Amino acid sequence: MSVSNLTDHLGYWLRMVSNAVSQDFARKVASEGVTVAEWVFMRALFEKDETAPTALAARMGMTRGAISKLADRLEAKGLVERLEAGGRGQILSLTPEGRSKVPALARMADENDAEYFGGLSRDDQAALARLLGSLVERRGLGTIPLD
Amino acid sequence: MSVSNLTDHLGYWLRMVSNAVSQDFARKVASEGVTVAEWVFMRALFEKDETAPTALAARMGMTRGAISKLADRLEAKGLVERLEAGGRGQILSLTPEGRSKVPALARMADENDAEYFGGLSRDDQAALARLLGSLVERRGLGTIPLD
DNA sequence: CGAGATTTGTTTCCTAGTCAACATGAAATG
Protein backbone atom coordinates (compact mmCIF):
# COMPACT_ATOMS: atom_id res chain seq x y z
CA MET A 1 0.00 0.00 0.00
CA SER A 2 3.03 2.19 0.43
CA VAL A 3 2.35 4.55 3.28
CA SER A 4 5.29 6.75 4.08
CA ASN A 5 6.58 6.53 7.60
CA LEU A 6 5.37 9.18 9.97
CA THR A 7 8.91 9.55 11.14
CA ASP A 8 10.05 10.33 7.62
CA HIS A 9 8.47 13.73 7.83
CA LEU A 10 10.64 16.61 8.86
CA GLY A 11 7.50 18.46 9.90
CA TYR A 12 6.83 15.79 12.46
CA TRP A 13 10.21 16.10 14.14
CA LEU A 14 10.11 19.83 13.91
CA ARG A 15 6.84 19.89 15.81
CA MET A 16 8.14 17.43 18.37
CA VAL A 17 11.30 19.41 19.14
CA SER A 18 9.59 22.77 19.00
CA ASN A 19 6.87 21.69 21.40
CA ALA A 20 9.41 20.35 23.85
CA VAL A 21 11.48 23.53 23.74
CA SER A 22 8.46 25.77 24.13
CA GLN A 23 6.93 23.77 26.93
CA ASP A 24 10.15 23.86 28.90
CA PHE A 25 10.47 27.56 28.30
CA ALA A 26 6.85 28.06 29.35
CA ARG A 27 7.60 26.45 32.68
CA LYS A 28 10.59 28.73 33.17
CA VAL A 29 8.86 32.02 32.44
CA ALA A 30 5.85 30.97 34.47
CA SER A 31 8.01 31.75 37.50
CA GLU A 32 7.84 35.39 36.42
CA GLY A 33 4.10 35.14 35.95
CA VAL A 34 4.31 35.35 32.19
CA THR A 35 3.50 33.01 29.29
CA VAL A 36 5.56 32.42 26.16
CA ALA A 37 3.23 34.46 23.96
CA GLU A 38 3.29 37.27 26.49
CA TRP A 39 7.06 37.21 26.45
CA VAL A 40 7.20 37.43 22.66
CA PHE A 41 4.74 40.29 22.82
CA MET A 42 6.81 42.17 25.37
CA ARG A 43 10.05 41.45 23.61
CA ALA A 44 8.65 42.78 20.35
CA LEU A 45 7.65 46.01 22.05
CA PHE A 46 10.98 46.21 23.80
CA GLU A 47 12.66 46.23 20.43
CA LYS A 48 10.26 48.69 18.86
CA ASP A 49 7.84 50.26 21.27
CA GLU A 50 4.66 52.07 20.31
CA THR A 51 3.35 49.62 17.78
CA ALA A 52 -0.21 49.24 16.49
CA PRO A 53 -1.98 45.94 17.28
CA THR A 54 -2.36 44.92 13.66
CA ALA A 55 1.33 45.42 12.96
CA LEU A 56 2.23 43.43 16.03
CA ALA A 57 -0.09 40.64 14.96
CA ALA A 58 1.73 40.39 11.66
CA ARG A 59 5.12 40.44 13.34
CA MET A 60 4.14 37.72 15.76
CA GLY A 61 2.32 35.66 13.17
CA MET A 62 -0.92 35.71 15.13
CA THR A 63 -4.42 36.96 14.50
CA ARG A 64 -5.64 40.34 15.62
CA GLY A 65 -8.05 38.60 17.96
CA ALA A 66 -5.24 36.86 19.76
CA ILE A 67 -3.33 40.12 20.12
CA SER A 68 -6.39 41.81 21.50
CA LYS A 69 -6.75 39.20 24.20
CA LEU A 70 -3.03 39.13 24.95
CA ALA A 71 -3.10 42.89 25.35
CA ASP A 72 -6.01 42.52 27.78
CA ARG A 73 -4.04 40.16 29.95
CA LEU A 74 -0.84 42.18 29.84
CA GLU A 75 -2.72 45.36 30.59
CA ALA A 76 -4.36 43.67 33.57
CA LYS A 77 -0.90 42.71 34.81
CA GLY A 78 0.24 46.27 34.36
CA LEU A 79 2.97 45.34 31.90
CA VAL A 80 1.56 46.96 28.77
CA GLU A 81 -0.67 49.93 28.11
CA ARG A 82 -2.92 50.95 25.24
CA LEU A 83 -2.50 54.51 24.06
CA GLU A 84 -5.17 56.16 21.95
CA ALA A 85 -4.08 57.11 18.48
CA GLY A 86 -6.76 59.10 16.76
CA GLY A 87 -10.05 57.56 15.79
CA ARG A 88 -10.17 53.85 16.23
CA GLY A 89 -6.45 53.24 16.14
CA GLN A 90 -4.35 52.53 19.17
CA ILE A 91 -0.75 52.13 20.11
CA LEU A 92 0.67 49.44 22.35
CA SER A 93 3.48 50.32 24.70
CA LEU A 94 5.41 48.71 27.53
CA THR A 95 4.91 50.20 30.95
CA PRO A 96 8.06 50.85 32.99
CA GLU A 97 7.26 47.74 34.98
CA GLY A 98 6.88 45.72 31.80
CA ARG A 99 10.13 47.07 30.46
CA SER A 100 11.95 46.24 33.65
CA LYS A 101 10.92 42.62 33.40
CA VAL A 102 12.45 42.05 29.99
CA PRO A 103 16.09 41.46 30.97
CA ALA A 104 15.25 38.68 33.40
CA LEU A 105 13.04 37.03 30.84
CA ALA A 106 15.70 37.39 28.17
CA ARG A 107 18.12 35.62 30.46
CA MET A 108 15.68 32.76 30.77
CA ALA A 109 15.39 32.56 27.01
CA ASP A 110 19.18 32.40 26.79
CA GLU A 111 19.27 29.63 29.34
CA ASN A 112 16.58 27.63 27.64
CA ASP A 113 18.28 27.92 24.31
CA ALA A 114 21.59 26.86 25.80
CA GLU A 115 19.93 23.93 27.49
CA TYR A 116 18.54 22.63 24.24
CA PHE A 117 21.03 23.70 21.63
CA GLY A 118 24.17 24.10 23.71
CA GLY A 119 24.90 20.45 23.23
CA LEU A 120 25.31 20.96 19.50
CA SER A 121 28.66 21.94 18.08
CA ARG A 122 29.13 25.53 16.98
CA ASP A 123 28.93 24.39 13.40
CA ASP A 124 25.71 22.53 13.97
CA GLN A 125 24.17 25.49 15.70
CA ALA A 126 25.11 27.69 12.80
CA ALA A 127 23.76 25.15 10.34
CA LEU A 128 20.45 24.96 12.16
CA ALA A 129 20.17 28.73 12.25
CA ARG A 130 20.91 28.90 8.55
CA LEU A 131 18.37 26.22 7.66
CA LEU A 132 15.61 27.75 9.74
CA GLY A 133 16.43 31.15 8.32
CA SER A 134 16.22 29.76 4.84
CA LEU A 135 12.83 28.22 5.53
CA VAL A 136 11.54 31.42 7.06
CA GLU A 137 12.69 33.43 4.09
CA ARG A 138 11.37 30.99 1.55
CA ARG A 139 7.89 31.13 3.01
CA GLY A 140 8.03 34.80 3.81
CA LEU A 141 7.42 34.23 7.48
CA GLY A 142 9.40 36.98 9.08
CA THR A 143 8.95 39.24 6.11
CA ILE A 144 5.35 40.14 6.55
CA PRO A 145 5.35 43.75 7.67
CA LEU A 146 8.23 44.56 9.92
CA ASP A 147 7.82 48.18 8.74
CA MET B 1 21.69 46.74 29.68
CA SER B 2 22.55 44.03 27.23
CA VAL B 3 19.37 42.17 26.39
CA SER B 4 19.86 39.45 23.83
CA ASN B 5 17.82 39.75 20.67
CA LEU B 6 14.67 37.73 20.50
CA THR B 7 15.76 36.62 17.07
CA ASP B 8 19.04 35.31 18.42
CA HIS B 9 17.26 32.34 19.88
CA LEU B 10 17.03 29.18 17.87
CA GLY B 11 13.95 28.26 19.87
CA TYR B 12 12.22 31.32 18.52
CA TRP B 13 12.78 30.39 14.89
CA LEU B 14 11.99 26.80 15.56
CA ARG B 15 8.61 27.76 16.96
CA MET B 16 7.98 30.11 14.07
CA VAL B 17 8.70 27.53 11.38
CA SER B 18 7.02 24.69 13.22
CA ASN B 19 3.85 26.68 13.73
CA ALA B 20 3.68 27.65 10.09
CA VAL B 21 4.22 24.08 8.91
CA SER B 22 1.66 22.68 11.32
CA GLN B 23 -0.95 25.29 10.57
CA ASP B 24 -0.72 24.66 6.86
CA PHE B 25 -0.90 20.96 7.44
CA ALA B 26 -3.91 21.43 9.71
CA ARG B 27 -5.76 23.17 6.92
CA LYS B 28 -4.97 20.30 4.56
CA VAL B 29 -6.11 17.45 6.79
CA ALA B 30 -9.19 19.39 7.81
CA SER B 31 -10.56 18.47 4.40
CA GLU B 32 -10.62 14.89 5.65
CA GLY B 33 -12.31 15.94 8.85
CA VAL B 34 -9.25 15.31 10.97
CA THR B 35 -6.88 17.44 13.05
CA VAL B 36 -3.10 17.20 13.21
CA ALA B 37 -3.12 15.53 16.61
CA GLU B 38 -5.73 13.07 15.40
CA TRP B 39 -3.57 12.23 12.41
CA VAL B 40 -0.51 11.60 14.55
CA PHE B 41 -2.66 9.42 16.79
CA MET B 42 -3.94 7.39 13.87
CA ARG B 43 -0.56 7.16 12.25
CA ALA B 44 0.96 5.85 15.44
CA LEU B 45 -1.67 3.13 15.64
CA PHE B 46 -1.26 2.35 11.95
CA GLU B 47 2.37 1.63 12.64
CA LYS B 48 1.75 -0.38 15.77
CA ASP B 49 -1.89 -1.10 16.45
CA GLU B 50 -3.31 -2.21 19.78
CA THR B 51 -1.47 0.20 22.00
CA ALA B 52 -2.33 1.25 25.53
CA PRO B 53 -3.22 4.93 26.06
CA THR B 54 -0.30 5.61 28.38
CA ALA B 55 2.21 4.20 25.90
CA LEU B 56 0.68 6.27 23.14
CA ALA B 57 0.87 9.39 25.29
CA ALA B 58 4.59 8.86 25.74
CA ARG B 59 5.12 8.23 22.06
CA MET B 60 3.23 11.35 21.09
CA GLY B 61 4.73 13.50 23.82
CA MET B 62 1.34 14.36 25.25
CA THR B 63 -0.35 13.88 28.59
CA ARG B 64 -2.69 11.00 29.29
CA GLY B 65 -5.53 13.47 29.66
CA ALA B 66 -5.03 14.72 26.14
CA ILE B 67 -4.95 11.17 24.80
CA SER B 68 -8.13 10.37 26.65
CA LYS B 69 -9.91 13.29 25.00
CA LEU B 70 -8.44 12.56 21.58
CA ALA B 71 -9.63 8.98 21.87
CA ASP B 72 -13.11 10.27 22.70
CA ARG B 73 -13.22 12.33 19.55
CA LEU B 74 -11.81 9.64 17.32
CA GLU B 75 -14.15 7.08 18.75
CA ALA B 76 -17.08 9.40 18.09
CA LYS B 77 -15.91 9.68 14.49
CA GLY B 78 -15.72 5.91 14.27
CA LEU B 79 -12.01 5.92 13.44
CA VAL B 80 -10.66 4.36 16.61
CA GLU B 81 -12.04 1.93 19.16
CA ARG B 82 -11.24 1.15 22.77
CA LEU B 83 -10.86 -2.52 23.56
CA GLU B 84 -11.03 -3.71 27.14
CA ALA B 85 -7.87 -5.26 28.41
CA GLY B 86 -8.45 -6.74 31.81
CA GLY B 87 -9.23 -4.59 34.80
CA ARG B 88 -8.74 -0.94 34.19
CA GLY B 89 -6.42 -1.24 31.22
CA GLN B 90 -7.51 -0.70 27.67
CA ILE B 91 -6.16 -1.05 24.18
CA LEU B 92 -6.58 1.46 21.43
CA SER B 93 -7.08 0.22 17.91
CA LEU B 94 -7.90 1.63 14.50
CA THR B 95 -11.25 0.66 13.07
CA PRO B 96 -11.26 -0.47 9.43
CA GLU B 97 -12.59 2.95 8.49
CA GLY B 98 -9.83 4.64 10.42
CA ARG B 99 -7.24 2.44 8.81
CA SER B 100 -8.56 3.17 5.37
CA LYS B 101 -8.12 6.88 5.88
CA VAL B 102 -4.42 6.69 6.63
CA PRO B 103 -3.01 6.53 3.09
CA ALA B 104 -4.78 9.68 1.95
CA LEU B 105 -3.62 11.50 5.03
CA ALA B 106 -0.08 10.23 4.57
CA ARG B 107 -0.12 11.64 1.07
CA MET B 108 -1.09 15.01 2.49
CA ALA B 109 1.77 14.82 4.95
CA ASP B 110 4.13 14.08 2.08
CA GLU B 111 2.80 17.01 0.13
CA ASN B 112 3.08 19.37 3.04
CA ASP B 113 6.62 18.28 3.75
CA ALA B 114 7.56 18.71 0.13
CA GLU B 115 5.99 22.12 0.07
CA TYR B 116 8.06 23.32 2.98
CA PHE B 117 11.27 21.37 2.73
CA GLY B 118 11.33 20.48 -0.95
CA GLY B 119 13.03 23.77 -1.65
CA LEU B 120 16.04 22.73 0.36
CA SER B 121 18.84 20.81 -1.27
CA ARG B 122 19.12 17.10 -0.55
CA ASP B 123 22.08 17.83 1.66
CA ASP B 124 20.23 20.46 3.60
CA GLN B 125 17.28 18.18 4.11
CA ALA B 126 19.57 15.48 5.41
CA ALA B 127 21.34 17.97 7.64
CA LEU B 128 18.06 19.17 9.11
CA ALA B 129 16.92 15.62 9.74
CA ARG B 130 20.21 14.83 11.42
CA LEU B 131 20.09 17.92 13.64
CA LEU B 132 16.51 17.34 14.70
CA GLY B 133 17.28 13.70 15.35
CA SER B 134 20.22 14.69 17.47
CA LEU B 135 18.10 17.06 19.52
CA VAL B 136 15.40 14.48 19.96
CA GLU B 137 17.87 11.91 21.13
CA ARG B 138 19.71 14.27 23.41
CA ARG B 139 16.51 15.14 25.23
CA GLY B 140 15.08 11.66 25.05
CA LEU B 141 11.99 12.81 23.22
CA GLY B 142 11.19 9.90 20.96
CA THR B 143 12.95 7.46 23.21
CA ILE B 144 10.48 7.41 26.03
CA PRO B 145 8.76 4.07 25.80
CA LEU B 146 8.61 2.82 22.27
CA ASP B 147 8.65 -0.58 23.95
C1' DC C 1 -3.86 -11.96 53.65
C1' DG C 2 -4.29 -6.93 53.88
C1' DA C 3 -2.93 -1.86 54.10
C1' DG C 4 -0.38 1.29 51.85
C1' DA C 5 1.76 2.64 47.52
C1' DT C 6 1.48 2.77 42.31
C1' DT C 7 -0.47 2.83 37.99
C1' DT C 8 -4.18 3.90 34.79
C1' DG C 9 -7.66 6.32 32.53
C1' DT C 10 -10.96 10.25 33.29
C1' DT C 11 -12.52 14.71 34.57
C1' DT C 12 -12.42 19.55 35.90
C1' DC C 13 -10.40 23.90 35.61
C1' DC C 14 -7.71 26.99 33.23
C1' DT C 15 -5.17 29.22 29.54
C1' DA C 16 -4.70 29.81 24.60
C1' DG C 17 -5.61 30.78 19.97
C1' DT C 18 -8.43 30.51 15.52
C1' DC C 19 -12.41 31.91 12.96
C1' DA C 20 -16.11 34.57 11.94
C1' DA C 21 -19.36 38.08 13.10
C1' DC C 22 -19.46 42.61 14.68
C1' DA C 23 -19.10 47.73 15.58
C1' DT C 24 -16.91 51.75 14.55
C1' DG C 25 -14.24 54.88 12.39
C1' DA C 26 -11.66 56.42 7.87
C1' DA C 27 -11.23 56.65 2.96
C1' DA C 28 -12.85 56.52 -1.68
C1' DT C 29 -15.99 57.21 -5.21
C1' DG C 30 -19.89 58.89 -7.50
Add this chain to the structure above:
DNA sequence: CATTTCATGTTGACTAGGAAACAAATCTCG
Protein backbone atom coordinates in the same frame (compact mmCIF):
# COMPACT_ATOMS: atom_id res chain seq x y z
C1' DC D 1 -21.46 65.55 0.34
C1' DA D 2 -23.48 60.90 0.82
C1' DT D 3 -22.79 56.34 0.46
C1' DT D 4 -20.33 52.50 -0.21
C1' DT D 5 -16.13 50.27 0.83
C1' DC D 6 -12.40 49.19 3.69
C1' DA D 7 -9.59 48.72 7.83
C1' DT D 8 -9.33 48.30 12.78
C1' DG D 9 -10.00 46.35 17.20
C1' DT D 10 -13.26 43.41 19.98
C1' DT D 11 -16.15 39.62 21.08
C1' DG D 12 -18.22 34.93 21.23
C1' DA D 13 -18.24 30.17 19.92
C1' DC D 14 -15.29 26.52 19.46
C1' DT D 15 -11.26 23.38 19.62
C1' DA D 16 -7.06 22.18 22.08
C1' DG D 17 -4.10 20.69 25.55
C1' DG D 18 -1.62 20.99 30.27
C1' DA D 19 -1.99 20.40 35.44
C1' DA D 20 -3.89 18.43 39.04
C1' DA D 21 -7.41 16.00 41.58
C1' DC D 22 -9.87 11.61 41.18
C1' DA D 23 -11.58 6.83 41.02
C1' DA D 24 -10.57 2.21 40.19
C1' DA D 25 -7.65 -1.56 39.89
C1' DT D 26 -3.07 -3.73 40.70
C1' DC D 27 1.22 -4.47 43.15
C1' DT D 28 4.13 -4.99 47.10
C1' DC D 29 5.70 -6.65 51.37
C1' DG D 30 5.47 -7.09 56.01
